[in-house]
Amino acid sequence: MRILSSDIAVHVGERIRVEGWLHKKRLMGGMTFINIRDRKGVVQIIVKDKAEIEKLRGLQIGTILVAIGDAVAEPRAPGAAELHNASLEVLVPITAEPPIEIDKPLSHRPDNLDTLFEYRPIGLRNLQETAIFKVQSAIARAMRDYFYQQEFTEIRTPKLLAAATEGGAEVFKIDYFGREATLAQSPQFYKQIMVGVFERVFEIAPVYRAEPSATTRHMTEYISIDGEMGFITIDDLKQFLSGLLNYVSEQLWRHHQADMDALRAAQPLLSKEIPSISMAEIHEKYSQANEQSTVGEKDLRPDEERWICEYAAKELGSEAVFVTDWPAEEMKFYHKAQAQNPEFADRFDLLFRGVEIATGSMRENDYNVVVAQLQQKAGGDPNDPGFRPLLQAMQAGMPPHGGFGMGLERVTQKFVGLSNVKEASLFPRDINRLAP
Amino acid sequence: MRILSSDIAVHVGERIRVEGWLHKKRLMGGMTFINIRDRKGVVQIIVKDKAEIEKLRGLQIGTILVAIGDAVAEPRAPGAAELHNASLEVLVPITAEPPIEIDKPLSHRPDNLDTLFEYRPIGLRNLQETAIFKVQSAIARAMRDYFYQQEFTEIRTPKLLAAATEGGAEVFKIDYFGREATLAQSPQFYKQIMVGVFERVFEIAPVYRAEPSATTRHMTEYISIDGEMGFITIDDLKQFLSGLLNYVSEQLWRHHQADMDALRAAQPLLSKEIPSISMAEIHEKYSQANEQSTVGEKDLRPDEERWICEYAAKELGSEAVFVTDWPAEEMKFYHKAQAQNPEFADRFDLLFRGVEIATGSMRENDYNVVVAQLQQKAGGDPNDPGFRPLLQAMQAGMPPHGGFGMGLERVTQKFVGLSNVKEASLFPRDINRLAP
Numbered sequence: 121m122r123i124l125s126s127d128i129a130v131h132v133g134e135r136i137r138v139e140g141w142l143h144k145k146r147l148m149g150g151m152t153f154i155n156i157r158d159r160k161g162v163v164q165i166i167v168k169d170k171a172e173i174e175k176l177r178g179l180q181i182g183t184i185l186v187a188i189g190d191a192v193a194e195p196r197a198p199g200a201a202e203l204h205n206a207s208l209e210v211l212v213p214i215t216a217e218p219p220i221e222i223d224k225p226l227s228h229r230p231d232n233l234d235t236l237f238e239y240r241p242i243g244l245r246n247l248q249e250t251a252i253f254k255v256q257s258a259i260a261r262a263m264r265d266y267f268y269q270q271e272f273t274e275i276r277t278p279k280l281l282a283a284a285t286e287g288g289a290e291v292f293k294i295d296y297f298g299r300e301a302t303l304a305q306s307p308q309f310y311k312q313i314m315v316g317v318f319e320r321v322f323e324i325a326p327v328y329r330a331e332p333s334a335t336t337r338h339m340t341e342y343i344s345i346d347g348e349m350g351f352i353t354i355d356d357l358k359q360f361l362s363g364l365l366n367y368v369s370e371q372l373w374r375h376h377q378a379d380m381d382a383l384r385a386a387q388p389l390l391s392k393e394i395p396s397i398s399m400a401e402i403h404e405k406y407s408q409a410n411e412q413s414t415v416g417e418k419d420l421r422p423d424e425e426r427w428i429c430e431y432a433a434k435e436l437g438s439e440a441v442f443v444t445d446w447p448a449e450e451m452k453f454y455h456k457a458q459a460q461n462p463e464f465a466d467r468f469d470l471l472f473r474g475v476e477i478a479t480g481s482m483r484e485n486d487y488n489v490v491v492a493q494l495q496q497k498a499g500g501d502p503n504d505p506g507f508r509p510l511l512q513a514m515q516a517g518m519p520p521h522g523g524f525g526m527g528l529e530r531v532t533q534k535f536v537g538l539s540n541v542k543e544a545s546l547f548p549r550d551i552n553r554l555a556p
Numbered sequence: 557m558r559i560l561s562s563d564i565a566v567h568v569g570e571r572i573r574v575e576g577w578l579h580k581k582r583l584m585g586g587m588t589f590i591n592i593r594d595r596k597g598v599v600q601i602i603v604k605d606k607a608e609i610e611k612l613r614g615l616q617i618g619t620i621l622v623a624i625g626d627a628v629a630e631p632r633a634p635g636a637a638e639l640h641n642a643s644l645e646v647l648v649p650i651t652a653e654p655p656i657e658i659d660k661p662l663s664h665r666p667d668n669l670d671t672l673f674e675y676r677p678i679g680l681r682n683l684q685e686t687a688i689f690k691v692q693s694a695i696a697r698a699m700r701d702y703f704y705q706q707e708f709t710e711i712r713t714p715k716l717l718a719a720a721t722e723g724g725a726e727v728f729k730i731d732y733f734g735r736e737a738t739l740a741q742s743p744q745f746y747k748q749i750m751v752g753v754f755e756r757v758f759e760i761a762p763v764y765r766a767e768p769s770a771t772t773r774h775m776t777e778y779i780s781i782d783g784e785m786g787f788i789t790i791d792d793l794k795q796f797l798s799g800l801l802n803y804v805s806e807q808l809w810r811h812h813q814a815d816m817d818a819l820r821a822a823q824p825l826l827s828k829e830i831p832s833i834s835m836a837e838i839h840e841k842y843s844q845a846n847e848q849s850t851v852g853e854k855d856l857r858p859d860e861e862r863w864i865c866e867y868a869a870k871e872l873g874s875e876a877v878f879v880t881d882w883p884a885e886e887m888k889f890y891h892k893a894q895a896q897n898p899e900f901a902d903r904f905d906l907l908f909r910g911v912e913i914a915t916g917s918m919r920e921n922d923y924n925v926v927v928a929q930l931q932q933k934a935g936g937d938p939n940d941p942g943f944r945p946l947l948q949a950m951q952a953g954m955p956p957h958g959g960f961g962m963g964l965e966r967v968t969q970k971f972v973g974l975s976n977v978k979e980a981s982l983f984p985r986d987i988n989r990l991a992p
Contacts, residue, residue, distance in 0.1 A: 122787065139787050141752075141953055158787075159707060159755035182953030212921060214953040241949040244753040253753075257710040264700075271595060274693040276964075278983045279715075279762055280728075280777050282990040292716075293731045294739070296776075297768065297987050303730070310983065313992075316577075317680040317689075319595035325761065326715055332733065340732075341716050350595075351558065351575050485648060509992030513677040517577055517618030517650040528712075547714045547746065547945075551733050554718040556749075556945030 123191075126160035129201040131191040138163050138203065139211075141245070142183040144223045145176065152176060155198075155223070156185055157245070164202040165189060175208050181222060182245075184212035222246045228543055240547055240556050251379040253546060255372065256532045258379075260324055262371035263345060266364050272347065273318040276325065277310035279303055283506035290330045292340075303328035306525055309510040311348040312454070312483055315521045316513045319350040324528065334550045336540040337475070339529065341549040348523030354466050354482050357522045358442055361470055361478065362394040365440055372535060383536050388473065391438040396468070398445035402428050418447045426474035440472040453493040453500065454510070456482040456522075466522070473534045480524030487514040559627075562596035565637040567627045574599050574639065575647075577681070578619040580659040581612065588612060591634075591659070592621055593681070600638040601625060611644050617658060618681075620648035658682045664979055676983055676992050687815040689982060691808065692968040694815075696760055698807040699781060702800050708783065709754040712761065713746035715739055719942035726766045728776075739764035742961060745946040747784040748890070748919055751957045752949045755786040760964065770986045772976040773911070775965065777985040784959030790902050793916050793958045794878055797906055798830040801876055808971060819972050824909065827874040832904065834881035838864050854883045862910035878904040889929040889936065890946070892918040892958075902958070909970045916960030923950040 123136045140158035147153075152173050155162040165187050167173055176183075189203030220226065220239045225248040228236065236243055243249055267274070280294065281302045292303040307323050314321040327344040349357065372380055373387045380387070397405075399420065406424045407413040409431075414424060420443060432441040444467075448457045451465035458464045467481035484490045494500040494507060502511055532544040542548035547556055559572045576594035583589075588609050591598040601623050603609055612619075625639030656662065656675045661684040664672065672679055679685055703710070716730065717738050728739040743759050750757040763780040785793065808816055809823045816823070833841075835856065842860045843849040845867075850860060856879060868877040880903075884893045887901035894900045903917035920926045930936040930943060938947055968980040978984035983992060 139955070141955075159709075184953055184955045211955065212953055214951070216951050218952055239948070241749045241752065241945045242952045244750070245952070250753055253711070254709060256712075260710060261700075261704070264697075268697070273595075273690060274696060275689070275982060276692075276762070276779050278777055278985055280764070280985050280990060295729045296990065297766070299990075301990055313677045314680075314982070316677065317686055326712070328716070330733070341714055343712050505991045509677045512675070512992070515650070515652050516654055516678045516681070517620055517648055519575070519577075519620045519647065546711060546750070549714055549716050554716060554732065554735075554737055555941045556948070 124160045125156070125158050125163040125199055128163055128191050128199050128203070129193070132193045132201055134191055135188060136191050136203070137186060137188045138165075139186050140184070142176075142179065142181055142185055142214075145181070154185075154187075156187060157247075162198050162247075163187075164194070164197040165206045166202060166204050167206050167208065169205075169207070172206065172208050175210055178215060179210065180214045180217050182214040182218060182242075183210060184214075185209065186211060218242055228538065228540075230540070233540060233542065237542070237548060237553060238556070244546065248382065251382045252532065252536055252538070252544060254379050255376060255383070255385075255536055256528065256544065258372060258376050259368055259532055259535065260343075260345075260528060262368045263364060264322075264324070265371075266367045267322045267347065270320065270360065270363075272320040272322045272349075273314075275307075275311065275314050275318070275321045275323050277304070277307040277314070277323060279326065279328070281506065283504060290332070292328050292330045305329055306344060307346050308454070308525075309507075311346050311523060312518070312521065313509055313513040315348050315350040315523075316516065316518055319519075320348070322347045332551055334552055336542075337530075339542060339545060339549055340551065342541075342545070343528035345526040345528055345531075346523065348521060350519040350521040352520065352522060354468070354480075354522060357480050357482075357524065358394065358396065358468065361480065361524060362392065365394065365470075365472070366390050366392065368531070369535070385536050388439040388535070389433055389437055390440055391436065394440045394442055394470070395432060395436045395438055396442040396444045397428065397432070399443055399447075400445060402443060405431065418450055420469075425471050425476060429471050429474045440470060442468040442470055444468045451481075451497075453497040454483050454490060456484045470524070470526075472531075475530060475534060477530045477534060478524045478526035480522060482520065482522035485514065485518040485520055487511065490514050560596045561592070561594050561599040561635055564599055564627050564635050564639070565629070568629050568637055570627055571624060572627050572639070573622060573624045574601075575622050576620070578612075578615065578617055578621055578650075581617070590621075590623075592623060593683075598634050598683075599623075600630070600633040601642045602638060602640050603642050603644065605641075605643070608642065608644050611646055614651060615646065616650045616653050618650040618654060618678075619646060620650075621645065622647060654678055664974065664976075666976070669976065669978065673978070673984060673989060674992070680982065684818065687818045688968065688972055688974070688980060690815050691812060691819070691821075691972055692964065692980065694808060694812050695804055695968055695971065696779075696781075696964060698804045699800060700758075700760070701807075702803045703758045703783065706756065706796065706799075708756040708758045708785075709750075711743075711747065711750050711754070711757045711759050713740070713743040713750070713759060715762065715764070717942065719940060726768075728764050728766045741765055742780060743782050744890070744961075745943075747782050747959060748954070748957065749945055749949040751784050751786040751959075752952065752954055755955075756784070758783045768987055770988055772978075773966075775978060775981060775985055776987065778977075778981070779964035781962040781964055781967075782959065784957060786955040786957040788956065788958060790904070790916075790918050790958060793918075793960065794830065794832065794904065797914060797916065797960060798828065801830065801906075801908070802826050802828065804967070805971070821972050824875040824971070825869055825873055826876055827872065830876045830878055830906070831868060831872045831874055832878040832880045833864065833868070835879055835883075836881060838879060841867065854886055856905075861907050861912060865907050865910045876906060876908040878906055880904045887917075887933070889933040890919050890926065892920045906960070906962075908967075911966060911970060913966045913970060914960045914962035916958060918956065918958035921950065921954040921956055923947065926950050
């Protein structure tokens with residue numbers, strides 16, 4: 121029976137069988153030390169027998185091995201145990217030298233990213249890379265748990281659309297049996313429609329943006345975490361997101377401490393209720409503290425986003441902050457203006473460690489107002505097949521509702537501490553990259 | 557505080573507040589009976605006061621209401637309680653009559669499907685439709701639980717690809733900044749690559765097929781459940797799938813009995829180990845029992861798929877069956893032939909209630925053999941950017957591995973008992989349908 125690397129210590133004193141990839145090999149004083157990697161980590165194995173050592177001659181990292189040996193306690197070995205007196209069987213001999221090293225951390229320097237991505241199928245076997253994506257899997261899992269706890273239903277909405285409805289320019293076009301179709305940039309209208317059905321819905325799925333430049337913040341394909349809730353106010357939405365981010369952080373450091381440590385990731389400072397600061401206040405504070413004035417601007421500068429997160433960490437005990445009171449004139453047609461101050465949209469951005477990780481807002485739920493806003497703001501036609509389904513739902517009755525969209529890779533990036541969002545994508549896509 | 561429909565009975569004797577959609581309205585002897593729908597179901601409310609009844613005049617199904625009333629036990633009401641002496645507040649008045657009825661089951665007759673899909677944003681509010689997609693959400697959730705229990709890591713692989721690698725014809729083409737890109741038909745190569753990293757991986761995500769005909773079995777976009785495992789044999793793979801299907805069935809009837817009952821779905825007969833029958837044996841049995849001979853054919857006819865499932869239910873106590881021993885000459889380049897009988901592929905189809913819901917196989921893990929099979933079978937070029945990443949992984953060492961792909965909508969269809977797979981998609985896509 122195969123024993124996994126994580127369980128070796130349990131079998132000390134027994135002769136056991138492990139299987140995996142040759143991950144490291146070094147000769148020391150007539151002995152060969154090898155590491156075998158499996159899905160749980162690595163096992164250290166000491167091979168002394170000449171005939172066994174001979175089997176490894178000319179074999180490279182990646183060779184698939186079976187090792188049978190005596191499990192021995194060894195505090196300095198990974199898992200606090202190792203195998204002695206090992207006999208080896210080569211299942212798949214690998215003789216080609218890997219184009220990159222995988223037994224020590226790969227460089228994430230900007231000038232090495234192309235190499236990193238080019239050899240992704242091999243480089244991901246590096247334990248440092250593996251840890252990033254174990255964490256990503258854990259983040260998505262924790263988020264789904266939280267959605268379920270809060271009685272959300274998971275939905276799956278189409279990514280093939282008839283027409284470009286939102287943000288026309290950055291849309292990919294498909295040849296759909298001779299017609300033109302587009303790829304969804306967001307499940308926005310569908311998740312609103314589904315509030316009419318399930319009241320609380322979420323989706324975690326790819327979205328597509330024809331972003332024509334290669335930046336450290338954008339990809340052409342990314343995983344969007346979308347939530348939408350009915351019968352709520354913007355405060356409920358903020359409370360939900362505060363809970364969500366706190367829950368993810370707790371789960372990561374409770375169940376994935378070893379990965380977080382390996383990645384040298386520090387648990388973020390997060391208050392139970394993430395603080396809110398209005399855009400005007402941020403402009404003011406930033407302008408006081410820095411040499412340039414941003415007072416009166418209608419958006420935040422990237423440097424302001426970084427600065428306000430540092431400010432919030434120091435002054436408010438939270439590395440995340442909601443930016444509120446966005447100018448209504450900038451809002452999308454499906455957004456709602458604030459009831460008390462209609463010059464502001466009922467919207468926020470959630471900044472985390474210097475970057476926007478989510479945008480949320482209340483949606484206009486009055487059919488007539490939505491139609492008017494569509495015509496005024498977007499110059500849109502209510503009979504456009506892209507808008508019709510949303511308007512159909514509005515006409516059939518929609519409660520006060522709101523929601524948010526969040527990028528899984530950005531959240532991963534910020535929890536782990538990566539400088540480019542693409543490092544948090546297994547196989548990133550941008551204007552220059554469609555492979556591997 | 558808002559009380560949800562599921563909790564009314566707990567509050568009998570109290571005056572409580574409910575919020576939701578007007579779902580049904582009928583006048584009886586000077587009283588008005590209304591149902592309000594929320595995310596948990598419906599509440600029955602009796603309105604006697606003339607002024608309150610007046611508020612409902614001219615209002616249609618879908619109107620957003622707040623009702624405050626006395627919770628009273630009533631065994632015949634949904635949830636065994638109802639509200640009396642209700643006072644109403646209209647949050648969003650709906651005056652347009654809905655284009656379809658939503659308070660009684662919608663027709664799923666083939667000649668009504670276009671209407672069903674056309675009014676999807678409203679029709680999904682029908683409790684019968686809602687139940688289908690609550691079940692679908694539960695199926696995906698149960699599957700993920702099972703994957704996690706078996707130590708799989710969730711991955712997210714790109715749907716934007718450089719080249720059409722597999723099954724060339726049925727591929728959608730995208731304009732990617734002036735270049736041609738394609739949409740993924742399957743995460744096949746990526747999930748194999750990721751076995752080299754995590755050993756056991758799964759993905760639940762959309763895939764795209766440019767299927768040029770409208771059938772009851774196919775869509776152009778569907779949710780593919782993909783699993784891939786290293787260091788296993790085909791028997792391990794079958795055992796995994798047997799466990800998975802049994803687990804989903806148990807979870808559905810344990811936690812979603814009410815939905816399954818509402819859908820009149822019968823729990824399937826499933827043996828702990830789903831039985832295997834070779835294709836040749838099926839041809840033989842079918843030919844003996846029916847008037848036509850299929851002996852020697854290289855695939856199963858749709859009628860044979862139905863027949864063998866009925867046979868297995870009757871004779872083997874399982875409505876699911878693995879079809880084994882597929883001719884090697886039909887296999888894909890990444891498939892492995894059986895070690896003992898190389899004229900057969902090491903592959904199976906999983907049939908469930910008359911339809912193929914999954915295909916699984918062992919993959920060839922020897923780099924040189926894969927390259928040879930690619931050139932011979934697919935006429936493919938190992939330097940094609942579509943194949944290179946998989947071959948890169950092979951060259952760096954891949955263990956014996958195998959996996960399967962499964963359609964979420966088909967699994968939903970078969971558990972629920974729907975005749976067209978599109979009925980199990982919120983917003984189905986086929987050659988004729990890109991909206992809503």
